Amino acid sequence: MNSPVYLDNAATTPLDERVFDAMLPYLRGARGNPSSLHGAGADAREAIEAARGHVAAMVGASPEEIILTSGGTEADNLALFGLARSAPPDKCHAVVSKVEHAAVREAAKRLEADGFEITWLGVDEYGMVDAREFSASLRDDTAFAAVMWANNEVGTIQPTMELAGICAERSIPFHSDAVQAAGRVGMDVGESLVSTLALSAHKVYGPTGAGALYVREGVEVSPILFGGGQENGLRSGTENVAAIVGFGEAARLAREEMAERAAHEGELRDLIIAGATEVPGVRLNGHPERRLSNNVHLTVDGVEAESLVLMLDALGYAVGKGSACSSSGHKASPVLEAMGQSEAEAFSALRVSTGKENTLEEVEGFLGAFAGCIERLRELSPIQAS
Numbered sequence: 001m002n003s004p005v006y007l008d009n010a011a012t013t014p015l016d017e018r019v020f021d022a023m024l025p026y027l028r029g030a031r032g033n034p035s036s037l038h039g040a041g042a043d044a045r046e047a048i049e050a051a052r053g054h055v056a057a058m059v060g061a062s063p064e065e066i067i068l069t070s071g072g073t074e075a076d077n078l079a080l081f082g083l084a085r086s087a088p089p090d091k092c093h094a095v096v097s098k099v100e101h102a103a104v105r106e107a108a109k110r111l112e113a114d115g116f117e118i119t120w121l122g123v124d125e126y127g128m129v130d131a132r133e134f135s136a137s138l139r140d141d142t143a144f145a146a147v148m149w150a151n152n153e154v155g156t157i158q159p160t161m162e163l164a165g166i167c168a169e170r171s172i173p174f175h176s177d178a179v180q181a182a183g184r185v186g187m188d189v190g191e192s193l194v195s196t197l198a199l200s201a202h203k204v205y206g207p208t209g210a211g212a213l214y215v216r217e218g219v220e221v222s223p224i225l226f227g228g229g230q231e232n233g234l235r236s237g238t239e240n241v242a243a244i245v246g247f248g249e250a251a252r253l254a255r256e257e258m259a260e261r262a263a264h265e266g267e268l269r270d271l272i273i274a275g276a277t278e279v280p281g282v283r284l285n286g287h288p289e290r291r292l293s294n295n296v297h298l299t300v301d302g303v304e305a306e307s308l309v310l311m312l313d314a315l316g317y318a319v320g321k322g323s324a325c326s327s328s329g330h331k332a333s334p335v336l337e338a339m340g341q342s343e344a345e346a347f348s349a350l351r352v353s354t355g356k357e358n359t360l361e362e363v364e365g366f367l368g369a370f371a372g373c374i375e376r377l378r379e380l381s382p383i384q385a386s
């Protein structure tokens with residue numbers, strides 16, 4: 001059963017009805033394998049190529065630079081392992097920020113376990129990477145660097161253009177995880193010199209299980225999946241046509257409606273920030289200005305986030321815990337730690353993320369419920385509050 005008011009859009013967004021309608025024919029009747037020679041195969045191929053064009057347009061890429069994947073996680077893995085494996089043997093060092101999503105962080109840890117040297121780049125109290133420190137961490141044997149476009153927990157937007165420019169000057173491939181930023185932040189790979197960019201459909205009102213890796217023309221990436229050689233040999237496996245069509249439509253709509261969506265969710269975000277931080281012992285995390293239009297990340301002193309999430313859920317409000325490690329593990333994520341927060345603070349963190357379908361009434365209702373739940377939880381657990 002879903003909470004009637006959904007304020008967890010950073011975790012996943014609801015499927016847009018228009019996206020669903022675009023996918024339906026490919027779920028229902030259309031059966032062709034896009035690699036088949038017959039008409040049904042050609043229809044499926046045509047649908048995939050149209051979708052690829054929309055995904056490319058969302059980030060200012062050309063369609064040939066888009067490798068369709070099963071989602072953001074696979075795109076990040078393909079970038080990290082693909083860049084590492086295609087690097088010359090004397091380049092076995094990488095720079096990776098400490099605030100990356102697990103899809104990048106865990107892939108980098110795997111490279112580290114396999115003998116790669118990783119410089120884990122720190123951030124300031126707002127979760128921002130320092131461009132000078134970044135530059136100083138690059139070496140002659142650096143195979144690639146990875147810093148996400150915007151953080152999924154605290155919403156901080158990194159100086160991606162600057163970081164990518166620094167890498168481009170030194171001919172070091174630069175990967176950016178843009179899963180949260182795409183469709184919210186204007187993004188043009190013509191201007192920002194990123195080498196690879198990870199994207200995911202279900203953060204932009206598309207289906208889960210579809211994503212893409214942008215690979216700039218001329219950048220070498222080795223495959224991590226082997227088989228039929230689809231996607232230019234970079235991603236073998238029969239394409240998920242319906243999901244790809246959904247991603248294409250979601251990307252087309254995201255591009256068309258970005259300004260309107262960002263203004264709407266940003267207005268609701270600001271109302272939540274203003275209202276929530278009026279409650280004593282509640283403060284905002286992440287950068288005050290350079291933050292995603294849908295992200296509110298709060299520390300609620302004296303309250304365990306899990307209890308707050310469950311209590312709000314019981315009242316009909318779906319929000320996220322602010323410290324995501326794994327889907328079930330009770331462990332603080334490294335993001336808040338990298339920002340200098342204690343584990344106790346991390347367990348009191350809540351993420352509220354707005355979306356295009358939220359309303360002012362929902363936000364007002366949420367703020368009332370939020371204040372009430374905090375009061376009740378602090379009453380129930382006065383020791384924690386002291």
Ligand code: PLP
Binds near residue numbers: 200
């Ligand atoms: N990167 C970031 C920043 C994310 O927020 C997520 C999803 O939460 C991912 C990668 C993984 O994407 P997917 O769920 O499509 O595998």
